Amino acid sequence: MDLFPRHLWLIPALPLAAAGIGSLLGPSRRRLAGMLAVAAMALAALLSLAAFAGTVTRETAGEASVAVHNFGWFEAGSLLVSIGWILDPLSAAMLLMITTVGTLIFLFSIGYMADDERAHRFFTFLSFFAAAMLGLVMANSLLLLFVCWELVGLASYLLIGFWFTRPAAAAAARKAFLTTRIGDLGLLLGMLWLYAETGTLLFFDDGRGCLESDMLAGLAGRLTASGLGVSAAISLLILCGAIGKSGQVPLHVWLPDAMEGPTPVSALIHAATMVAAGVFLMARVYPLAALDGTADVLRVALTVLTWVGAITALSGALTAVAQYDIKRILAYSTVSQLGFMMMGIGAGGPAVGMMHLLTHAGFKALLFLGAGSVIHGCHHEQDIRQLGGLRTRMRLTFATYAVGMMALSGVPLFFSGFWSKDAIVHSLEGWPGGKLPFVIALGTAALTAFYMTRQMIYVFAGPARSPGAAAAHESPPVMTGPLVMLAVATIGLSAITTPFVPWLEHFLTSSLGKGDSPGHANWGVLLLSGTISLAGIALGGWVYRRVPGGRATDRDPLGIRFPRLFDVLERRFYVDELYAATVVRWTQLAGWLAASLDRWISSALHDAAALAASAGAWLTRTLDQGVINATFDDGCEAARDSGRILSRAHDGRAQQYLRILVVGVAVLLFLLWNLQGT
Amino acid sequence: MESLDQIFVTAKHAVLGLLPAAWQPWASAVISVGAILAVFPLLFALTTVVERKALGRMQNRPGPNRVGPFGFLQFAADGIKSLTKEDIVPRAADPIVHFLAPLVVVIPPVLAFAVLPVGRHMVALDLPETGLLFFLMVGTAVELGVFMAGWSSHNKYSLLGAMRALAQLLSYEIPLILSAITVVMLSGSLSLVTLVERQAEVHGGFLLGWNLFTPWGLAGALLFFTAAVAEANRSPFDLPEAESEIVAGYFTEYSGFKFALFFLGEYLGLFAISGLGITLFLGGWLPPFSFLGWVPSWIWFFAKLGALMMVFIWLRGTLPRLRMDQLMQFAWQFLLPMSLVNLFVAGLWHFTASWPLLARWLLGAAVLAVPWMLYARGFAARHPRRTYRYVT
Amino acid sequence: MTLTFALLAGLVLGGAFAAVTCRNRVHAGLFLAACLVGLALVFLRLGAEFLGFIQILVYVGAVAVLIVFAILLTRDAESPRDRLANAPASGILIALALFALLAWAISTGKFPAAPAETAAVAPALSVKALGDRLFREYVLPLQAVGLLLTAALIGAAVIALPAPKPDPLDDSDASGPAS
């Protein structure tokens, strides 16, 4: 294994090169760009397969399953910042997953984006994203991970806003960017704190890494002022980043809107890989999070993690029930599944969570691609009420979609989703932190089955409810091919995820350590979750039995029965509205404060102007506070406006800036010399 | 012969010998300055006459032939006339700047002569470190003078002339300096004296190693003299003072002695820059062939200078004036790239020092010729041949 | 030594003061040139012959000329009365305060004293040595500066490019001031 991990950089380098070349190509070469991206990705997949195999051999041979390659990045004075690659079961599995799923999705996008004249840009961004994501996964340094983390965010921004001519897309991109930033701030703080505590950001550095026993032992005793363990505090901060990226409550709002992007993007970034980055991050820093206390005492960070996951899972599933946009439904189910993974990590340890991550990546990508194929076939009709009857027109899509649906809703035995979710349920059942998450998980499982059934019925059953759906046609093989492969993978994975042949779990556990209550086969629970998912499907089938005969304008049967509840769900618990209100008020206040602070600096005349203007602006804003704005974007609007108020102080007069600058420098120099003098 | 070569130097030292040691540096400076101030204005006077006569011949007219033998005292007459003329300062003019401008135009070339070796050991001020730099530095000061003249006159034509002059001088300075730098690159010195001595080695027993006889030197010389003509506001680049377009450009509002100063400054500048060209490319005061070494060095220098003057006069008599945009385009789109290529060739020449002479030559020539042809083709493509309608 | 220095300092400061105070912009440009010439002479007195000449070559020959050129190109209809930005007092005050601060720091500051012999005679600034260091230790900054200048040339040409005209000669026209 001399090639890896030393030359692990080859894997992200390939898509990066593809992106580089793609960025030079013109619209006329967009097909070539697509081919290039796919080829690079496939090559990367082969490489990561090799890496994976190497890890497996080492792991089975009982050698150290963690192989790292560290090197100095740059040196500033006494500070040497070093980064490195890591190749352990976790990263190996992730690499393999990303590259394979990525390859298939790239392939799919060739068909999906065939008639978009900016497809070359699309593939450039896509490859760039893949490179960043792979870098994130194989980073052996929190710093490198953070860098790639941000790059991934950028790529996601670019891709969500790929059709930036649509205001909705642009807004969604901005929203995703801003929202994830909030979390990333936490991650950044956590990183800095960790560095302050341990003096290194390398995860594994033969003994000196911040995730290795000595460092952890050093951290173990320390408490913050609030009595919270330092490691717990740090991992909570890191968890903020994970929450932002993985669309956990309360920062989940961006993920559904991100569906404005092209469907392959939703499949790759907002289902399979990027949103999983948060889960991956938590799995990576698990030793840190699991540090304070011992196994019998509950770990703060992990408890929070579990509860965040539980709440997210439930709310996501509930919301998904009442959505009409095919992609939004999938988005909310992604949110809830991510919650599941978080729960899994919190309760059952990283292996459990990661397992669900891997399987979920497979079948959720499958579902999204299926949705993409549907959308493509029905001429960009996304409202499930307008669809219907596609079972006969798009047989292949239907079959594969069904596989994905059953995997997601956890139909027993033959679908990976069942086993991985089941492992989580197991671990929750044995979790010392209480039974409630276990119940939530079961309820969510039922809901999942329910809304997936609803979607299936709406989309595929009965006759077509709109001309678009009536004119639907099966997608070209370049699109259906990946679907089939993913379906096969979904079923195939179930072989190695069962608690009877828990090969994958062992493989992952070997490097990540066990959780509080690792799931072990428990017939009762197994039976319970199986029946629950089947019950959910049955319930869905019963509730929506009349939909196939109905018309597009019919109200949702559930909506008829519980209108108020349904409205709440449809409006996504009014979270966006809540944010709009709060964020508006908050930014207002901040802007007004900042403006009034700035006042004394600049000269009297345009201060008066600033005061009047800011007061006026504030007044107007406070007036239309009364009207609750409908979307989060008004929050961004408000941010901009208050920025405007703020910027009254810098009125574009270079000389003002120069004045202030000089004064500041002079004061600094003065202080500097005085300090020298003393 | 040796004595004849060094006659001025020995004379100077003889004079210095009479003085107390303390004075000698000052005295030597004074003498050198005096010599420069005596020789070059005289040269200027003669050149004006010669130019007018030559132009006359080219235009089938006698030219000045009344004052003195063959009219060769014409300059005296003109000088007296301009000295005795009334000196008019326009009311709108900016008096101080208007007064300073001619000085700023005249003084730099005079300073430039200080570092110019007009003969073996015949240089007023040898700056071993920065001779060439000094020369270029004083050269740039002229621009400001021209601008001052044009602006201070508060005359539309003067201002136009000044603007043209600024644009032109700025633009042609770059190829000028770049082509001069090639010589510095290969001689490894900024001292003009050293630059001349470096060209003294003998090829094939008789031909001296003037830089002109190298591909980069040849191209450099062509570029340099082209730019030099522009720097000196000589036809065909005399747009700043194009009589037929903007009267007399930046010195429209000058009369009498100041006008003469402008005239003087222009010619001194021309001498200076030609002298620099001679020093850089034409072997300075060296004879072309080693067997002509018995001729005094200063004679060689002034012979070359005279020859160049004749060439400039010939150009003026022959070439029509460019248009402003053509002028700019020529500087920025032809001279500048070509001089950059020339720099590259000079580098090649340096690194192929071990090669046989012919190979180096061919290589350099090829590297220069290819872009040149490409440019030529590009221009031909961009500017279809104009059709002129002649009066028949 | 002090006399010549005083004269030069007077030239520099006077030129600078006139450059920033006089109404007439072209005069300001010319005073700037004068001030820079004086500064170049100071450099010569410091033994930095090369830099003195470069200073004149670049500043007087290029920058000053560019400035007056730009002044000519941008004659707009603003009356000469409003020649000061608003609240000039604060600006002057700030400048004075800064000068006071610097002067205080200089007069109180302890500087590593030069060895007697170097203090007495100017160190020879040989262009060869300069080039050596420039192309050995400082080759990277040198490259960077080269890049910067190229970018500035192109950038200035593009920026000053007037609203696109069909005539391809304009870019050469515009890049004139960018030299």
Next chain:
Amino acid sequence: MSPLHLHLLLAAALFAIGLAGALTRRHAILVLIGIELMLNAANLNLLAFWRYGPNPEPLNGPIFALFTIAIAAAEAAVGLALIIAIHRRYRTTRVEDIRRLRG
């Protein structure tokens, strides 16, 4: 008052004058002039320290001054180009008229 102090004081004065100009003048080009003056003051400092500093051998002062000059040249070129462009676009060169960047 050693020569070094004299030169530093000269530089400081030059800088202050340039700063005052940059702060108080209206015409963008005059502001630019002020900035050039400040740069030159910095150059003077560099050379003074090189000349009277403990070890003039490394020639750091002149080299830095050289870089400064080059950068100043670039700055002037771009700055003037900008001013010309702005003038062409907005018909003004008064600094506080050029306020498109204000909030």
